[in-house]
Each structure stands twice: as C-alpha cells, then as structure tokens.
Amino acid sequence: MPELKENTVQQTLCMPLWGRAIAAEKYPSLFPDHDAGRIVKEIGVDWSDKKLYRFQYMWMCCLIRQYNMAWEIRHYLKKYPRAAVVELGAGLSCLRQQMGNETNPWYCLDMENVIPLREKHIPHGKLERNVVCDLNDLSWFDRIDFRRSDGIVFTAGGLFYYFEKEQVRRLLCTMAERFPGGMVTFDAVNAVGLKGVNAEVKMAGNKTKSFFSLERPKEELEGWSDCIVNVAERDYIDGYLKGGWRKSVVTRIFAWVMRTFHMSFMVHAEFREEQQ
Numbered sequence: 001m002p003e004l005k006e007n008t009v010q011q012t013l014c015m016p017l018w019g020r021a022i023a024a025e026k027y028p029s030l031f032p033d034h035d036a037g038r039i040v041k042e043i044g045v046d047w048s049d050k051k052l053y054r055f056q057y058m059w060m061c062c063l064i065r066q067y068n069m070a071w072e073i074r075h076y077l078k079k080y081p082r083a084a085v086v087e088l089g090a091g092l093s094c095l096r097q098q099m100g101n102e103t104n105p106w107y108c109l110d111m112e113n114v115i116p117l118r119e120k121h122i123p124h125g126k127l128e129r130n131v132v133c134d135l136n137d138l139s140w141f142d143r144i145d146f147r148r149s150d151g152i153v154f155t156a157g158g159l160f161y162y163f164e165k166e167q168v169r170r171l172l173c174t175m176a177e178r179f180p181g182g183m184v185t186f187d188a189v190n191a192v193g194l195k196g197v198n199a200e201v202k203m204a205g206n207k208t209k210s211f212f213s214l215e216r217p218k219e220e221l222e223g224w225s226d227c228i229v230n231v232a233e234r235d236y237i238d239g240y241l242k243g244g245w246r247k248s249v250v251t252r253i254f255a256w257v258m259r260t261f262h263m264s265f266m267v268h269a270e271f272r273e274e275q276q
Helices: 010-026 036-043 056-079 095-099 115-121 138-143 165-178 191-203 217-224 249-260
Strands: 084-088 106-110 128-132 152-156 183-188 228-235 265-271
Touching: 010 036, 010 056, 036 115, 056 095, 056 152, 056 183, 056 249, 056 265, 106 115, 115 128, 138 165, 165 217, 165 228, 165 265, 217 228, 217 265
Parallel strands: 084 106, 084 152, 106 128, 152 183
Antiparallel strands: 183 265, 228 265
C-alpha cells in the first residue's frame, strides 16, 4: 500500500479528513460524515497536536466545503437527474456517502498514490468508480462515460490551490469544450487569501506551496473561454449553510474578515450547451 510522503500535495488530503472528523463529532446532525473518524483511525493519522485545529473556523471549513459542493450537486441534479458526478482530486472525500447518492454515476479522480487509499478505506457505491490519473493529462476525459443529454457536474474541493493559474485555465477551458452543458464548482481565494492558505498548510506541518488565486472570478473565467458561462460566486462560510451551528467569537471574526476582503469563496461555472 503506497504511503503519503511528507510535504507532498497528496499528504494534504489528511487536512480536510481530520477537520471533517472533528466537525462530525461536534455537529453529528449538521452534515453527517460517518466515515471520517473511522478512516482517521484506520490510517493512523493523529494531528491532535497541530495548531491548525485549535480553531473552530479551521475544522468547520472542512465540513462546510462538503456541504457547499453537495448543495451545488443537488441543484444541478434537479435539471439533470441522471447526470454523472465527478470529484476532481477526490482524496478521501466521502461526499457520495454523505449525500446518500446511489443513483448517479460517480467518479472519484486522483493520483496513483491516493486511489489505493480510497480503495482500502472507502466502500464503493453501486455506480461509483475510482480513477487513477494526472488531471493535467487530459486523457482522463476518455475515462468518463459522458452523455450530453444526461449532463455532468464536477467538483474540485481544495484542489486548484496547488495548480498554476495557466493549468487551471487550460483544464477548465478544455473541459468546457468537451462536456457541454456541464457545470463545475470549486473553492477559491484571492491573492491575500492565498497567503492564508499557505499559512494553514504550514500550520498542519506541511511545506507544500499553493499558487492559484482569483480576484474577479466571473470576469476572469468567462474571459478565458466563450464556452464558460454563468459564473457566480458565494461566500464560503455563509453562502450555503445558513445555520445549525454556533460560531465562536474567533470564527465570527474570521468569517467577517474573509467575506469583507473577498478572501475565500465558492465558484460556480457552467459550460455552454450550444457550442459556438
């Protein structure tokens, strides 16, 4: 079984896993993650000494991102109930299980030293497939059974930070051409927020650097390609999850700062159905 090496992008997948485990214990009914705690024990991860998780804001962000992406998926499935769902850089996400989805084709894409961990620790759904790939090698497109009439929705949780902007631009533009009528949702930060992301990773004991940021998501993404349309953004903390948990004073301050200075947000982008 491959091990996750120190200071690698792949090792950072333990960051949201540990955060989700804490959040699931603190708020078991908010967005149930019955797997995170189990996986933490099975893998033998112990990050209880990490400064990062002393703050409610940090571990709740891990749960909230799952909630936000689930909301976007459900909203898309209202229009395309048979759509395929594709998690880019799935890591040890248990999003399908959290949503209780056994009806849609579901693809989990990640690197060759991550997918074996999914195979070992996360049970397959009826229509779920794990796909080993390098997302920058666009041959993975051929691994997805895409039917234009059924639709397709992509998520990229905590992924694009580790890409250069040109890599994200190329990936999204090519996806928009290949998967018309599809949609992608992902979390992002501006340049100031990017400094915060790097600080958080460092606090978790990892030296991996993040690179990708957006200042004006709608203008930037729609300027990349005529096939990328209806770009919208929402506040990361309060854009989707409206209640059900009590924010600490520090969390309220963090949330206000991030919102006021546009430091963290969710992005929604659609792929034009009728290509030019």
